[in-house]
Amino acid sequence: MNPDIRRERENASFNTEILTNILDGGPEKTRRRREIENLVISDPDFQHQDLNFLSRSERYDAAVKKSAQMILKLREYGISDPEEIYFYKNVWRGLHQEALGLHFVMFLPTLRSQCDAEQRKKWLPLAESFKVLGTYAQTEMGHEPLDLHLGMFLPTLLNQATPEQQDTFLMPAWNLEIIGTYAQTEMGHGTHIRGLETTSTYDPSTQEFVLNSPTITSIKWWPGGLGKTSNHAIVLAQLHTQGRCHGLHAFIVPIRCMRTHKPLPGVVVGDIGPKFGYDEVDNGYLKMENVRIPRDNMLMKYAKVEPDGTYVKPPSDKLTYGTMVFVRSMIVGESARALSKACTIAIRYSTVRHQSELRPGDPEPQILDYQTQQYKLFPLLATTYAFHCVGQYMNQTYNRIIGDISQGDFSELPELHALSAGLKAFTTWAASAGIEVCRMACGGHGYSRSSCLPDIYVTFTPACTYEGENTVMMLQTARYLVKSYTQASAGQQLSGMVDLSSLVEAYKLRAARLVETAARNLQMDMQHNSKEDAWNSTSIDLVTASDAHCHYVVVKLFAAKLGEVGDTAVHSVLSSLALLYALHGITQHSGDFLQAGLLSVPPALPNLPAAEGTPLPAAAQRRGPGGLLRLPR
Missing domain, CATH: 1.20.140.10 (Butyryl-CoA Dehydrogenase, subunit A, domain 3)
Structure with a gap:
């Protein structure tokens, strides 16, 4: 250790361990945090070359590979508590950039929070098993390709999905069968979400929603994980039913084939290109042309659309x-x-x-x-x-x-x-x-x-x-x-x-x-x-x-x-x-x-x-x- 730093630490007027415990929330949390962090630090699978000398494409490839390893390690160690996952990811992120961030951070939580019971039953098993990889299209940078899956897709499922929707989507999202992202921000609108132009029109004859990007400015732009990684997105769109617009609502939209990973019919999707930073993250764009999804793919824990098209409003307009x-x-x-x-x-x-x-x-x-x-x-x-x-x-x-x-x-x-x-x-x-x-x-x-x-x-x-x-x-x-x-x-x-x-x-x-x-x-x-x-x-x-x-x-x-x-x-x-x-x-x-x-x-x-x-x-x-x-x- 550098002698100057050693001297400063020896001259400290307080016990650094006590302060550490305060920051962590108690001695036991400090012990557990260190235990989890050491799993990363001592793991030879997470030793890597200097990312500063890799191209953007190489950094993305490395991030996806290491992200998948991280998921497998979390399962191997039985780490499922959100706080403990954060401890693990925090140290791991210091060594790597993650590819599936929004799948965990937004896609899965959205399924849990906004899906009804039937929707959770359908989507959560797929997303939690990583068969469906999701994103959440908002101004959703994501630190890594999977950041929106973890930070927005999963939380939205948790908070807005019905129990049935969580049963459907949450486990697949957790298992990375569904990789999700969170798609809100558009080319023409970001913070002013009421101005978003993407539409979702209900067709009672087929009990489907028809999603469209009617203008250039309505193209979803920026969601992390959307460019290459995700196969599903939680899309915020203006809901139209029975001739009326009921404002923004969230919909689970498959965007890539689960077998080939190619864009589905009516979906135009890709990477937006180089940015100021975030070289590992495939921030993407999404344009939809008459993309049909089942009625059950609307997150309906609070607001609902009945089979005949009747709209049931949420108890609070702030829930979305x-x-x-x-x-x-x-x-x-x-x-x-x-x-x-x-x-x-x-x-x-x-x-x-x-x-x-x-x-x-x-x-x-x-x-x-x-x-x-x-x-x-x-x-x-x-x-x-x-x-x-x-x-x-x-x-x-x-x-x-x-x-x-x-x-x-x-x-x-x-x-x-x-x-x-x-x-x-x-x-x-x-x-x-x-x-x-x-x-x-x-x-x-x-x-x-x-x-x-x-x-x-x-x-x-x-x-x-x-x-x-x-x-x-x-x-x-x-x-x-x-x-x-x-x-x-x-x-x-x-x-x-x-x-x-x-x-x-x-x-x-x-x-x-x-x-x-x-x-x-x-x-x-x-x-x-x-x-x-x-x-x-x-x-x-x-x-x-x-x-x-x-x-x-x-x-x-x-x-x-x-x-x-x-x-x-x-x-x-x-x-x-x-x-x-x-x-x-x-x-x-x-x-x-x-x-x-x-x-x-x-x-x-x-x-x-x-x-x-x-x-x-x-x-x-x-x-x-x-x-x-x-x-x-």
């Missing part, structure tokens, strides 16, 4: 957004993980890199000793811990609300939809920008792919666009906030003793003031203009309000997490990081806090530890946080 909410909630956690990887690389590099001199004739110091380097990296380190807490909260909240939905309670779904949209945007913007800061903090070496930083960036930064373009996501949250707005909150002056609870309150009042400002401006504009024009003219205020609301949620959840930490040393270092995150946010948005009356210029600004032109707080300067150079293992 269930898979998107699920994925957006996952993206919040992925933001923390991506930024944590970049921070770990940059801080470790800054520990071992010696350059220049603080005083003439002195040995070259570690570049981490420079205040400017600390100012770049330590706030980002604090951000990773904040986002980790938010990711845990979103996962727990999603699972709780999905449980409520299964009991017929839809009351919290609109709030979850709004919160997941805003936090998805807030965390991905911050993480994407932070990864680039980490890359630049490593100088020329950060530009080399051997640093992994370019790969982390090009793999993560599309998250700012897929599953909802971030500005639009913020406006969705703003719509909910304006709707929920009742009265202004009176601002209060920060006390001279800055503590975390007062900072949480400051963020709350700042958000309340900005929501109030946006709501009032919108109401005033609506007195002279149409609702649509008023919304557009105040959209900057609305995005600012949403950003402030999400910032408040992150600070609040980070502070709340500290209450669960019993170890004094770990609590101390996490408290320092929480303060650093909150105070750094105040320096970035000091104008908002001043206008809200939460800061008074003469006494407060000179005392802000991370204010521009002043050093970081002593808690951040201590080399104790250097113990965080070690990724929990």
Whole structure:
């Protein structure tokens, strides 16, 4: 081990094992995670050549081969718990890129969630046995060719399929007989899903749906795994029956022959070509011309079409957004993980890199000793811990609300939809920008792919666009906030003793003031203009309000997490990081806090530890946080 890193770890002010247990959710989860990860690390089947020197086609071929090996290994080891599968995939993904991602992440969950009982009986056995390989055509990049199968196809089956549909589709999807993807995004429409043009018209004479891509802009575009891998897709299309359009609904559409893997009649499908990143993933296009599927292939856990064409609407119009909410909630956690990887690389590099001199004739110091380097990296380190807490909260909240939905309670779904949209945007913007800061903090070496930083960036930064373009996501949250707005909150002056609870309150009042400002401006504009024009003219205020609301949620959840930490040393270092995150946010948005009356210029600004032109707080300067150079293992 490098002596500089060893020294930093030995000087840590806390027990890294205790912190690791906190991040994992307890000692037993840490033990089990390490056990599963070691199955990958010690497996000779997963040793491979450097992918950086392979062509795009070769990278795809290698990804498909290794993905199939991964599935077989999971079965061999009997790993079926979703969290344990994630542990295995997380380490495996560090060694390889996966080919069947959306089959697991979207295709199978969609079958489970939106199929009725008969549909699950038909489709799940095929998809789980990998006889049907699915995708889910949305803005569905997928990290690997099978990512949408795992992350969107399977979850949609779980959440929207009836029990019968799950019996049909879920097991085949799990066994990779069905390889699925998730097909929503089109050439002409992405985030604005109501504008999607693909149609599914019910024919009662044959009890079939007829799917068409009526325009060039209606061609499905981007789904991962669609280009070469998948044989099924969960397609979002405008449902037409009895002469009426009932909006978007999900349909299981076979796209390739199960025997020959050639496109089925009426299906035009292929790869969209090279991209900024994701060389291993076959993002594809899909055009349909009078493609007929049985009535049972519509996901009918909630909305239904009777044999005679009668439409039975769902109990909530938000139910079709269930898979998107699920994925957006996952993206919040992925933001923390991506930024944590970049921070770990940059801080470790800054520990071992010696350059220049603080005083003439002195040995070259570690570049981490420079205040400017600390100012770049330590706030980002604090951000990773904040986002980790938010990711845990979103996962727990999603699972709780999905449980409520299964009991017929839809009351919290609109709030979850709004919160997941805003936090998805807030965390991905911050993480994407932070990864680039980490890359630049490593100088020329950060530009080399051997640093992994370019790969982390090009793999993560599309998250700012897929599953909802971030500005639009913020406006969705703003719509909910304006709707929920009742009265202004009176601002209060920060006390001279800055503590975390007062900072949480400051963020709350700042958000309340900005929501109030946006709501009032919108109401005033609506007195002279149409609702649509008023919304557009105040959209900057609305995005600012949403950003402030999400910032408040992150600070609040980070502070709340500290209450669960019993170890004094770990609590101390996490408290320092929480303060650093909150105070750094105040320096970035000091104008908002001043206008809200939460800061008074003469006494407060000179005392802000991370204010521009002043050093970081002593808690951040201590080399104790250097113990965080070690990724929990």
